[in-house]
Amino acid sequence: xxxxxxxxxRPTGRLHVGHYAGSLKERVKLxxxxxxxxxxxxxxxxxxxxxxxxxxxxxRQNIIEVALDYLSCGLxxxxxxxxxxxxxxxxxELSFYYMNLVTVSRLQRNPTVKSExxxxxxxxxxxVGFFTYPIxxxxxxxxxxxxxxxVGEDQLPMIEQTREIVRKFNTIYGDVLVxxxxxxxxxxxxxxxxxxDGKAKMSKSLNNCIYLSDTEEEVRKKVxxxxxxxxxxxxxxxxxxxxxxxFIYLDAFCKEEMFxxxxxxxxxxxxxxxxxxxxxxxxxxxxxxxxxxxxxxxxPIRSKRKEWEKDxxxxxxxxxxxxxxxxxxxxxxLDDVKKxxxxxxxxxxxxxxxxxxxxxx
Ligand code: TRP
Numbered sequence: 163x164x165x166x167x168x169x170x171x172r173p174t175g176r177l178h179v180g181h182y183a184g185s186l187k188e189r190v191k192l193x194x195x196x197x198x199x200x201x202x203x204x205x206x207x208x209x210x211x212x213x214x215x216x217x218x219x220x221x222r223q224n225i226i227e228v229a230l231d232y233l234s235c236g237l238x239x240x241x242x243x244x245x246x247x248x249x250x251x252x253x254x255e256l257s258f259y260y261m262n263l264v265t266v267s268r269l270q271r272n273p274t275v276k277s278e279x280x281x282x283x284x285x286x287x288x289x290v291g292f293f294t295y296p297i298x299x300x301x302x303x304x305x306x307x308x309x310x311x312x313v314g315e316d317q318l319p320m321i322e323q324t325r326e327i328v329r330k331f332n333t334i335y336g337d338v339l340v341x342x343x344x345x346x347x348x349x350x351x352x353x354x355x356x357x358x359d360g361k362a363k364m365s366k367s368l369n370n371c372i373y374l375s376d377t378e379e380e381v382r383k384k385v386x387x388x389x390x391x392x393x394x395x396x397x398x399x400x401x402x403x404x405x406x407x408x409f410i411y412l413d414a415f416c417k418e419e420m421f422x423x424x425x426x427x428x429x430x431x432x433x434x435x436x437x438x439x440x441x442x443x444x445x446x447x448x449x450x451x452x453x454x455x456x457x458x459x460x461x462p463i464r465s466k467r468k469e470w471e472k473d474x475x476x477x478x479x480x481x482x483x484x485x486x487x488x489x490x491x492x493x494x495x496l497d498d499v500k501k502x503x504x505x506x507x508x509x510x511x512x513x514x515x516x517x518x519x520x521x522x523x
Pocket of ligand 1: 169209311
């Protein structure tokens with residue numbers, strides 16, 4: 163079986179370092195590993211519209227932002243197919259048939275959907291499209307017969323839902339769909355990077371993100387304003403490392419060789435943490451180091467973005483070509499699905515013969 167990756171993001175804003183640590187960095191690594199036969203990266207605009215029906219312009223504007231973020235992180239159109247979800251109408255058809263395989267109560271139990279409903283204060287007014295987006299996401303994944311879905315931890319319930327749909331479909335109609343595996347980053351700190359305010363998640367509405375496209379100065383300011391251990395008031399006080407965003411970011415991004423370059427008094431992160439825990443190490447010093455670490459990671463991304471920004475039509479052309487290529491793959495899967503469900507009437511010579519015999523024997 164070919165090894166196929168599918169993953170994607172909703173274009174509701176620029177991507178931030180949470181996206182980068184949780185998934186984007188991993189995707190680029192997987193892409194460059196050469197072990198996958200096909201890689202599809204989807205800008206999920208149709209999914210973004212499920213809770214932004216009244217802001218289509220926001221979605222429209224952010225497609226290019228996400229595409230620029232992808233390209234500047236090193237996703238390459240030569241190695242990965244970059245596509246826009248809404249340009250693949252086959253996905254809607256697949257979703258429509260999958261809807262019959264999922265119960266309302268199963269959707270109501272989805273923890274990610276539950277917490278999103280709370281966050282958006284939807285409660286009694288949940289759009290049907292939003293409620294069913296896990297089904298449409300199953301269509302995204304299965305349309306490309308993806309074997310591997312690299313995502314952040316919050317997407318686990320979506321992959322589980324997809325696997326259930328695949329099993330049910332294959333049981334009823336025969337083996338057509340591929341059951342995907344999820345791939346999470348190895349580094350635990352990357353799983354869910356907190357916001358710079360210490361809140362559990364980076365989110366545009368909380369205004370606590372460091373964006374991949376932030377300038378050097380913006381990144382520096384954000385790092386220097388980061389929430390740390392609130393009980394670490396004086397340099398001499400013992401500090402807490404666990405749950406401290408500055409140290410979580412260091413866990414996610416710092417490499418040992420960076421100490422020799424930027425903070426030679428310490429050999430590695432363990433020594434730095436030990437000093438902070440014992441007391442006598444100020445937040446400013448740690449933040450200055452984190453700033454260096456982040457700038458080193460983000461500088462090449464920023465400069466690549468500048469290059470791509472010079473040729474926006476080329477970026478749209480990459481998305482157009484990718485969407486066209488993706489559509490062919492999805493159309494083939496839809497054919498397989500309809501055939502398995504026996505709703506391919508006009509290609510089904512056996513059906514036509516059977517029906518005519520019924521009337522002529
Ligand atoms: N739900 C994902 C997010 O919110 C985006 C997405 C849409 C996706 N379709 C997908 C992710 C398919 C992985 C696979 O970021």
